[in-house]
Amino acid sequence: MKPFIIHTGILAPLDRANVDTDAIIPKQFLKSIKKTGFGPHLFDEWRYIDHGEPGMDLTQRKKNPDFVLNQAQYEKATILITRENFGCGSSREHAAWAIEDFGFRVILAPSFADIFFSNCFKNGLLPIVFPSETIDHLFKSIYANKGYALTIDLENQFVVLPSNEKISFQVDAFRKHCLMNGLDDIGLTMQHSESIKAFEKSYYQKNSWLL
């Protein structure tokens, strides 16, 4: 996992609420047994006019010019900003893989669905929750200023606006630590394998029917 410390990038506005994981990565792409290669199919049904299937030649597909990520000014965007309850629906981590593979590193929204939120951290993506008013304000600024960019400072937990104004954000300490150091959860938990064994011993003594 790529460590995340500080990041500066252009914002792409996805002005919809309740964007579900089926929209983020349609199910036909879940048939892959790999973790990579989902980026080209991020928001497939919105991005392309034709219906996408795995293995298609992307250069032959017709893009939907109205969809925000197809607009030239957002081509280099690395920060996605959207509305409430982003990532609702299924637990598919493919949604986080697709967003990361596409090139995003940060998602800003008033709220996220729980499983998606936790999947982000496991893949070097930083989801940040801001109050609706802040999100509203950012949307307006993006629409008014071409190339609107922000700096996200994870260590100090603030976002720097082009005006140099800083907005602080909350992030769980454990998740921050893992993200900043690019740490893999499994490796960390393995360090506690003795505690797990000790727990099992007393647990199965008490709950012997589980054996």
Added chain:
Amino acid sequence: MQAKTLYEKLFESHIVREDAGTYLIYIDRHLVHEVTSPQAFEGLRINHRPVWRNKSVLAVPDHNVPTTDRSLGISDPISKIQVETLDENCNHFGLTQFPMNDNRQGIVHVIGPEQGSTLPGMTIVCGDSHTSTHGAFGALAMGIGTSEVEHVLATQCLILKKFKTMEVRVDGKLNKGITAKDIALALIGKIGTAGGTGYAIEFAGESISDLSMEGRMTLCNMAIEAGARAGMVAVDEVTISYVDNRPFSPKGEAFEKAKSYWKTLHSDKDAKFDKTITLNGNEILPQVTWGTSPEMVVSIEGMTPDPKKENDPSKRKSIEDALVYMGLEPNLPISQISIDKIFIGSCTNSRIEDLREAANVLKGKKIAKNIKLALVVPGSGLVKLQAEKEGLDKIFVEAGFEWREPGCSMCLAMNADRLNPGERCASTSNRNFEGRQGQGGRTHLVSPSMAAAASIYGHFVDIRSLN
């Protein structure tokens, strides 16, 4: 001793360690299917990690399997690779699997309970959001992502924070024809699809304790659609008699010992919830979704909404978008919406009781002429056998339904069963998102009896008006 909620009891009995509010939680049961596991197994192999406790795993292919003649194998080469990868991984790591042609195969959330692999008091995870289903047994059951699947395989633990607790009380008795599905949709209509975000929901009240285990599973299944990662119901006699004598359930003395523990699995009388929502079971009507999110729901007596009446601009836009996608006019009575296809199945409503309910409506009837396809997809091979024993398959087939092999099927259309663009479906599944049942497909979520009734009339009808 301090009064505790069921959630707190389940959570606290599985804490391995705590670090500043982040817990390492021990997992009893890990259900695995073909879509969200390949990358997790690959991770184990790359890092040369074994599976911590093979016995905790039960695997089954369900999302990609064909529901038609299985002797022909899987025709889609990519689906085939995914199902074969699961076979290979289970062989390599020594895990119990019910492969595609085993008659115990079925949707992961149907077979866990059916096999007694889901038991009260357990922590249960699966790389699937509808794992909340298993909470019906007084268990803490949650959907997880693939990284977490790998984490649980490798360490038997999950890193978690405590959820907040929400009690959903459904007092009073349900009226005839009203099911757990209607409770779930009515609740989501009330609190919205993000209403439960950050919470574990416990369902309680007279309407809930009156439900069968099948009904409780339907309800907990849809807790995730209300945004909650876990839904649960306290253990009672209904729970205990359901788990008694299942293949994986404890037997004899072990069962007795378990039983006395399971009986403690309810919220204490004075336990405090962070939030309580109440519904009156008596007032719940048959529910039908009209839009592209489960919260876009009204009763059969209702109409599609009028965006002009919505003052909040972002909500107005969602209503407009959903009506356009669904091909519906504002202010249209739900009973006037005509249907192209019917789907009875999915982990929400494909258990024996659901099939009985639908068959009961269909007995001696025929599907309407405008119905192009009506599918029944039993939740498991054993549900299918049981239904055949009861002659339900004949009722369905005589009415004009197709009787299929078990799997997820048209709930998410990863196999060949799907809607064509513009087709409208009355579905007993749980999600009506854009494209969920096939690109451009239009889904209306309903209970099994409401789906069956719609198949006879070709449009939605009030189940209470049929006798």
